[in-house]
Amino acid sequence: MRKGTLIPESHNQTRALRKVCMYNPDLARYELHRVWTRELEGNMKKRSVSFGWAILFVTLLVACHGSGAGVTMPAAANIEGTKWLLTEVSGAPVSPMAGEKQPHILLDPAQKKITGFAGCNNFFSGYELDGSSLKFASVGSTRMSCPDLQMSLETEVFKALDKTSAWKISEDVLLFLDGRDILARFAMAQGDERATDSELKITGAVWQWVQTLYNDDRKAVPADPTNYTVQFQEDGTLNVKADCNQKGGTYSASAEERRLSIEITHSTMAACPEGSLEDEFVRGLTAAAIYFIKDGDLFIDLKYDTGTMKFSK
The missing domain is CATH 1.10.287 (Helix Hairpins)
Known part of the structure; x- marks a missing residue:
């Protein structure tokens, strides 16, 4: 005084x-x-x-x-297990572009992992939650390229996750905080949006290989996509058509981290015509690392960030 x-x-x-x-x-x-x-x-x-x-x-x-009820710590159950839609990041409002899905996050309390969509790519990370304290580990993501506006949004999302040290929920609005600064705002998803994205499901459909785009800008494009297909079964097996040969094998997929691994275990031995992309197609499948689905198409990122395969139904 x-x-x-x-x-x-x-x-x-x-x-x-x-x-x-x-x-x-x-x-x-x-x-x-x-x-x-x-x-x-x-x-x-x-x-x-x-x-x-x-x-x-x-x-x-x-x-x-x-302005609020009592001096209480937020309950972890409120933030975990709920799909949250991004409405603001770095002080700027966020709304999905026409035909695009809204950036969102989902914290899995069982595995302590966060998954989501940042505007262009799907991402995943670990997290530590202790009362109102929240910290994220390094973020992993798919490697799709998008227009500048979407890439800028994604950069801000990843920056916000990296800086987050606390969280708060008020009237179904989730805040990510760094001290007193609000890094991002999220709205609780309503209705069907609460459920895990059905678009993560890759089983059942016959996926036709459209192209592989490599990081050195090379492209592999089959003349007829119907000759190069893969079908993932519910029991963890898969059926592959690689030009003139039929193949089979096993796969494992993690919807939480979008990870995918494929092993080809058997094949017919027909000699395919000159110009066949059989070997390149199979090499790509067995190099699978991460998958995601965008606009109904399946994308598989290859190991060591060497390229991306694209499939359509």
């Missing part, structure tokens, strides 16, 4: 607390109680508390309690 005044010395802190009450009442209440405790401890020997601090405490406490 300054001599002759009832206003606390840290007037900027007072104004800051009022502002935080509006946007993050839980954080403001915590900070207010911390400051009040420190003031009490400093005046214990005097056995008195300044009148200015008493008025300030009551005023801010009422304001903050009017």
Whole structure:
């Protein structure tokens, strides 16, 4: 306190607390109680508390309690197991472009993994959740290239995940926070959007190979996609048509991390005509690392980021 005044010395802190009450009442209440405790401890020997601090405490406490319910830690069950749709990142509103799906996240409490769509690519990461504290591990993603606007959005999403240190939910709005800064806002998905994306399902359909685009800009394009197909079965086996030969094998897929591995175990031994892409097609399948589906097409990223295979139904 300054001599002759009832206003606390840290007037900027007072104004800051009022502002935080509006946007993050839980954080403001915590900070207010911390400051009040420190003031009490400093005046214990005097056995008195300044009148200015008493008025300030009551005023801010009422304001903050009017902004939310109690000083409680958020329940982890609220953030985990729910699909959240991105509505704002880095202070800018987010809305999906025509024909595009909305960026979203899903935290899996069993595996402690986050999966989602960042605007162009699907991504995955681990996370640590402790009360209101939230930290994400390094993010992995598919390697699809998109228009500049979508790529810029994706960059901001990944930056927000990297900086996130806390979270808060208020009226079905999820906030990712870095101290007092709001990094991203999410709305709780409604209705059918709550379910895991059905588009992750790759079984049943006969996928026709459209092309492979390699990272050195080479392309492999079959003259007839119907001669190069793969069909994933529910039991973990797969059927492959590679030009003039029929092949089979096994696969494993992780919808959470979009990981895919394929092993060809048997094949017919016909001699395919000159110009056949049989070997290149099979090499691509057995080099599968990550998969995703966009606009109904299946994309398989190859190991070591060497290229991407595209399939259509």
